[in-house]
Amino acid sequence: MVNIPADQGGPGAHSLLATTIRRTLTIGRLYILLGVGLSLLLSLVLLATSRAGTVFSTTYPLELPLFATLGATGGLMTFSSDRTKGVFEYLIAYGISPRSLFVNGLISTAALSGIILALSLAVGLGAAQVRGVALSGDLFTALALYTVPMSFAGALFMSTLGMIWSSLSTPRTGINSPAGIAPLLGIAPTILVLIAAESAPRSEYYYITAGAAVVILAAVLALLIASAHLMGRERFLSPL
Amino acid sequence: MQPSSAVVVPSGDPLKRLSGHRIELRGVSSGYHQKRVLEDITFTVEEPAIYVVLGPNGAGKTTLFRTLAGILQPFSGTVEIDGIDIGHRSARTRLQYLSHIDGIPDGLRVDEALQFYANVEGVTDREVERVVQLLGIQELRSRFFSELSQGQKKRVSIARVFLQERSIYLLDEPTSNLDPKLSREIRDIVLGLSKDDLVLYSSHNLFEAKEIGKYVLALNGGRVGYFGRMSDLRPAKYVIGIRAEGAEGVLGSSTKQGDYYLQELSGPDEVPKLVSELMAKGVRIREVKEMENPLEDLFT
Numbered sequence: 001m002v003n004i005p006a007d008q009g010g011p012g013a014h015s016l017l018a019t020t021i022r023r024t025l026t027i028g029r030l031y032i033l034l035g036v037g038l039s040l041l042l043s044l045v046l047l048a049t050s051r052a053g054t055v056f057s058t059t060y061p062l063e064l065p066l067f068a069t070l071g072a073t074g075g076l077m078t079f080s081s082d083r084t085k086g087v088f089e090y091l092i093a094y095g096i097s098p099r100s101l102f103v104n105g106l107i108s109t110a111a112l113s114g115i116i117l118a119l120s121l122a123v124g125l126g127a128a129q130v131r132g133v134a135l136s137g138d139l140f141t142a143l144a145l146y147t148v149p150m151s152f153a154g155a156l157f158m159s160t161l162g163m164i165w166s167s168l169s170t171p172r173t174g175i176n177s178p179a180g181i182a183p184l185l186g187i188a189p190t191i192l193v194l195i196a197a198e199s200a201p202r203s204e205y206y207y208i209t210a211g212a213a214v215v216i217l218a219a220v221l222a223l224l225i226a227s228a229h230l231m232g233r234e235r236f237l238s239p240l
Numbered sequence: 241m242q243p244s245s246a247v248v249v250p251s252g253d254p255l256k257r258l259s260g261h262r263i264e265l266r267g268v269s270s271g272y273h274q275k276r277v278l279e280d281i282t283f284t285v286e287e288p289a290i291y292v293v294l295g296p297n298g299a300g301k302t303t304l305f306r307t308l309a310g311i312l313q314p315f316s317g318t319v320e321i322d323g324i325d326i327g328h329r330s331a332r333t334r335l336q337y338l339s340h341i342d343g344i345p346d347g348l349r350v351d352e353a354l355q356f357y358a359n360v361e362g363v364t365d366r367e368v369e370r371v372v373q374l375l376g377i378q379e380l381r382s383r384f385f386s387e388l389s390q391g392q393k394k395r396v397s398i399a400r401v402f403l404q405e406r407s408i409y410l411l412d413e414p415t416s417n418l419d420p421k422l423s424r425e426i427r428d429i430v431l432g433l434s435k436d437d438l439v440l441y442s443s444h445n446l447f448e449a450k451e452i453g454k455y456v457l458a459l460n461g462g463r464v465g466y467f468g469r470m471s472d473l474r475p476a477k478y479v480i481g482i483r484a485e486g487a488e489g490v491l492g493s494s495t496k497q498g499d500y501y502l503q504e505l506s507g508p509d510e511v512p513k514l515v516s517e518l519m520a521k522g523v524r525i526r527e528v529k530e531m532e533n534p535l536e537d538l539f540t
Contacts, residue, residue: 027346085346086339093332
């Protein structure tokens with residue numbers, strides 16, 4: 001009997017993604033802890049100030065995407081490791097397309113970002129409640145129009161950039177590798193958007209941030225489409 | 241040895257058994273990033289057997305396996321498995337591929353690694369149990385793959401190949417980094433496969449290649465240098481080694497290699513006559529063996 005491999009919608013299709021996410025959680029666990037830990041630290045510092053209510057509501061939502069982006073590095077690390085270790089070579093031989101490998105990497109990254117975001121919001125907002133800070137409508141607007149979209153957009157941008165870069169370069173590890181540098185590049189759009197939004201009128205602030213998140217996601221999509229056309233399968237193989 | 245410039249497709253053997261499976265390459269050029277490694281490769285295999293793929297480093301062995309497995313898309317030419325272009329997924333499900341690298345994901349225990357590939361292939365836990373028994377890796381199951389020795393890693397990697405039975409096996413250096421005992425076990429498994437299946441097997445070990453290969457495909461500079469029966473290969477010179485007692489006076493002038501006196505003959509037909517002569521002179525012969533491996537000539 002010939003079973004249907006994962007990429008043909010066989011029984012392995014969902015479990016390959018599930019396994020990738022699970023492995024990403026394992027490989028990137030330190031980054032997740034750092035992401036959540038730093039956001040918790042930030043919330044405690046903000047809540048310790050004398051004007052905790054105002055400071056927390058305006059600053060906390062703006063900083064979270066940085067932690068959610070950096071903390072989601074595990075997705076890129078898993079992709080980079082699988083390429084170097086020859087895992088992709090086998091998966092492509094089983095009929096799984098490079099595009100699926102890319103998409104799996106992105107979904108894993110988004111999952112990590114979502115986990116960090118959810119945990120950070122839970123502990124941050126929980127700490128605010130314990131401190132007696134009122135959760136204002138402005139806070140939720142900021143979370144909805146900036147924090148959540150920018151967290152996913154930043155993490156996906158970082159991951160896409162890193163995956164393409166690591167596929168195009170000789171495999172290497174450490175801080176000098178794509179997996180080491182891409183997270184720093186990944187938070188750049190988040191910071192640039194913050195700077196641009198700060199210089200705009202207050203009424204347009206969230207239009208700019210939400211619009212920027214959409215633009216970044218569109219850039220991710222464009223990079224993916226370009227990579228599918230420009231990168232041959234050999235880019236996913238370990239060196240001879 | 242047959243002329244090595246032309247591509248020879250083994251055929252015309254009336255006793256040849258066909259497996260019902262077929263690998264066919266026509267004019268295949270392949271490589272990486274527009275750099276051609278293989279040039280105009282054409283051959284067909286359809287008889288169940290082990291086809292040993294030989295060649296010096298950089299000859300294109302791994303590139304050939306990757307192209308056959310559908311991992312690399314040829315620049316030109318066609319690769320067909322059972323008449324189906326390798327670009328189609330249904331062609332790829334007919335073969336199993338063992339890379340020269342482990343291909344085991346980071347951060348997994350052996351059991352999890354096998355389960356990972358079992359999920360990809362859509363096979364059951366029973367199949368995982370079967371390959372664990374087959375490769376004798378029960379005691380490794382709960383250990384992290386990264387903690388294993390090179391030989392143990394190879395064994396786990398090979399186990400992955402047998403998760404699902406296929407009719408065509410592409411094995412790129414399956415016995416590298418293995419101790420002699422395990423190499424023997426792997427060779428025995430592969431020999432078992434070759435009764436019904438097509439097995440392409442690359443190796444740097446010429447003695448291993450000679451032992452298990454029925455056909456040899458030698459690559460040189462990205463081209464097929466020789467493709468034919470192993471038994472048709474003849475060394476450029478025929479040298480035997482004789483291990484014997486009481487031979488000092490008779491063979492004393494011969495070159496000695498270890499315990500063996502070397503004798504160059506015109507061919508195997510002369511061996512019985514030489515042995516008779518030596519025995520008549522009171523030499524007690526313990527062993528006679530061929531000292532030249534005809535496969536070595538493929539590299540010169």
